[in-house]
Amino acid sequence: MTGQDSRLARAAREALDDGGRLASQLETFAPRPAQQDLSAAIAVAFENRGTLIAEAGTGTGKTFAYLVPALLSGLKTIVSTGTRALQDQLYHRDLPRVRDALGVGLKAALLKGRANYLCHYRLNQARGEPRFHSREMAAQFQRIVAWGGRTKMGDLAEVEGLGEDSPLIPIVTSTVDNCLGSECPFFSDCFVVQARQRAQSADIVVVNHHLLLADLALKQEGFGEILPGAQAFVVDEAHQLPELASQFFGEAVSARPLVELARDAIAECKEVPGALASVQEPARVLEQATRALRAAMDDLPVRGTRSRAAELDAAEAALEALARALKDMAAVLEPLRSTSPGFEACMFRVGDYAAKLRRWRDIEGAAGEENGDEDMPPPPDPDERMPVSLPDDADSVRWYELTARGFRLSRTPLDVAGPLAEHRERSKAAWVFTSATLAVGGQFGHYAGKLGLAEPDTLLAPSPFDWQTQALCYLPKRMPEPSSRDYGQALVEAVRPVLEASGGRAFLLFASHRALREVAALLRESDCPWPLFVQGEAPRGLLLERFRASGNGVLLGAASFREGVDVAGNALSVVVIDKLPFAAPDDPVFEARLEAIRRGGGNPFRDEQLPQAVIALKQGAGRLIRSETDRGVLVLCDPRLLGRSYGKVFMDSLPPLPRSRDVADVQAFFAGDREQAGILPE
Structure with missing residues (x-):
């Protein structure tokens, strides 16, 4: 057919x-x-x-x-x-x-993950809890309470002013781990259940x-x-x-769920008289052990493999302390699990987190007993909650990632x-x-x-845009190698006349945050006449809002601005890409994939690094022309595009933009005089 x-x-x-x-x-x-x-x-x-x-x-x-x-x-x-x-x-x-x-x-039906829906049980548990760090947070919580009494869908997107990263969201929503399911006293009114029923029909x-x-x-x-x-x-x-x-085909244990487990166990004591006396201390120790592990990992790189973490004795000791805290928590919860569905859910979470932690710590494949965890409860029934077959160690990588106040210990499949x-x-x-x-x-x-x-x-x-008249690809001359110490300065000098021709209205997209900060500093030192919006100095959404409103701004961003950003019209007329966006060498999952390709007889650069970078470049370039009436210049600064054989793969993957190496052509483009510029497609 x-x-x-x-x-x-x-x-x-x-x-x-x-x-x-x-x-x-x-x-x-x-x-x-x-x-x-x-x-x-x-x-x-x-x-x-x-x-x-x-x-x-x-x-x-x-x-x-x-x-x-x-x-x-x-x-x-x-x-x-x-x-x-x-x-x-x-x-x-x-x-x-x-x-x-x-x-x-x-x-039709709209279905989101459970973290988007108000949980009546969690909201009820949070009332009266001293979890709010500011008056504004407490006021927002009261707005959620009032909205929760009248909403029909329970979708938190309905709550005005509640950001996706609000600390209130995990307090008033459920997770797979802490959901009580049909045992919940609010089950008949559950917004998640109702959303799924709508989706079913x-x-x-x-x-x-x-x-x-x-x-x-x-x-x-x-x-x-x-x-x-x-x-x-x-x-x-x-x-x-x-x-x-x-x-999703891997597994992870992170700081926030561990802290939430400790706090949820305390909150559950309200339902069971006398439980607080036994739960309070192990819950405090668990929360403390979680924070102590993050502090112990301070001397590690932000991202690294399990074997790298094992080199730090303080981190190993903190991991052992966390395992003991989970074991002690299990011992206290075991006799309480039959007293309430909430304690039953907490008990499941303790076993789940302990099992994940054992698997992550187990470098040589030693059994849990050898790690001193012989008294831990068995991991959750795989048929009940998570029937996922995890790959063997040869087909996965164990690694960690640190955030400002947390950590994530992950086991990720390579394929x-x-x-x-x-x-x-x-x-x-x-x-x-x-x-x-x-x-x-x-x-x-x-x-x-x-x-x-x-x-x-x-x-x-193909895109319906008229690339011959709507856009131009400019490749500056005499750019040094991207590894050169003065590459940032050369980029500013190459881009400055483009920005002068366009009157700002530009995205500068960088392969690294270090390069982004360097160029931002150089532009500010050079008395830049355009307002600068620099990633990291304000939330992403606010930066975009201010950029659009400015009319002549220059926004400096990294990978997160390469996609999902739509600025149509005159507000954006230049996109500058500093270097070919090859993946960072400090990504342990990426490095493990490359090694697996190498072991399998493949070519890591050809089979993984190059295609991934091509896709990333296309995403960044795609920010420029968003409608039939947009006009703009794509500036590709990396000299490897013309100086290396693989550069052709990048260029052939982009839309058919006319190309030039003469900044006068850019100036003529913005002056609307393309014929005089003599720009021809390549």
Whole structure:
């Protein structure tokens, strides 16, 4: 079957064509051939229960391209997006518009992870607890209490002014570990249960990647009772999936859940008379041991392997103390577990964390008994909570990461292709993976290999933008090697005339925070006439808001600004990329992957480092042109693009921008005099 003879493909093309239902119903809709090709290919995948990888260039309109066949097919479809913000946009804006234009009455549902929904039990437990560090935090808590009495959905996104990183969220939401399930006294009013019930009866369910992967990994964060019934999956922003999957098919224990366990055990004592006398001290010791471990790891690099942590005696002693604290906590909770569902949940968490800690500490594969943990409760029943087969040590890496006040001890698989392929095969559903950045040099082999996709259908849907008139790629001359000490100064000198021509309105994207800080300092020392917005000096959202409002600002950002940032119009007219974004050498998971490729006879640079950097560069470059009316200059400073053989792979993966090495062409571009500049495509 082809896109031309498929019934659903023809219907999708007609709906998106000039004179079709979307054009007649949506005032701003404009037909795009690439969008129609993409929609037809997705329709064929739906009808054949096939697998499609589709790169859709910026401006293609991929959201409408997959919503049309999803709605016309009548198949139960799961749409997964990269972030909760994109989830909300898709569910509240895009999906209703397309559904109404097509005139179909399919039922849709929005489903988020449980950390997005108010938990009545946790809210009740938090009342009267001295957990609030400021008057503002206490006032926000009271607003949540008032909202909780009137909300119908329980989605915390409804609470005005509550940020995604608010410390109140873990206090008023549940986790897989502390949820009481059907034993909860508020179970009949549970917002998570209600959201899952709505999803069960819906034709289209909008989720995010975290929820999708948690469910595929069977960690009961998602909606395992719904996924088996889905007939089609659409994974948008699919380039994020391989990295996220490695997190969900691994395991970790971190500081915050340990501290929350200690505090939850204390809070549970309100329900059981006399329990506080025995629980209070081991809970205090557990919290203290958690904080002491973070302090003991201060002399370690921010990120490193398990073997690196083992070199520090203080850290090893603190790990042992934490293991003892968990053991003592288990001994106290054991006789209490039958007195309340809350204590039963705490007991489960102690066993789960202790088992993860044993596995992480066990460098040589020694048994738990040899670590002095013979009296610990057995780890949780794998069939009850987390039926995930973790890889052998040869196929995973144990590592740690430190934050300002916490730590995370992780065991991460090096390859998730196998389990992902297994789950896809079991689903018997259609799978569509789409993003603006999936191909490397026009090929999808790297991405397909990451997900274990055997001979998928593929499609490159080009952007509808007129690159010859809308954009220019400028590669400055005489740039030193990126490793040069004076590279930052050379970059400022090369970029300054570009900023003068554009009047600011620029993103400067850096491969490292060190380089970012250096260039920010150099610009400030040079009496920069444009307002500077520097990552790390304000929250990301606030920086973007101020940048847009400034009208002529220059924003300096690192990896997190390469994607998920949309600044259309005149506010952004220049994107500068300082160096080719090869992954940092201090990432223990990445280094372990490279070593595994080497052991398997592959070439780490060709097979992993290069394709990953190409995708990252495409993401950064994609910030520049976001609509048919945008105009801008992409400045690529790294001389390796022209001086090394692999530079061609990067250049061939970018949109077909005209290129120049003469800053006069940039000045002419912004003066609107392209003919005089003589800019030609390369």
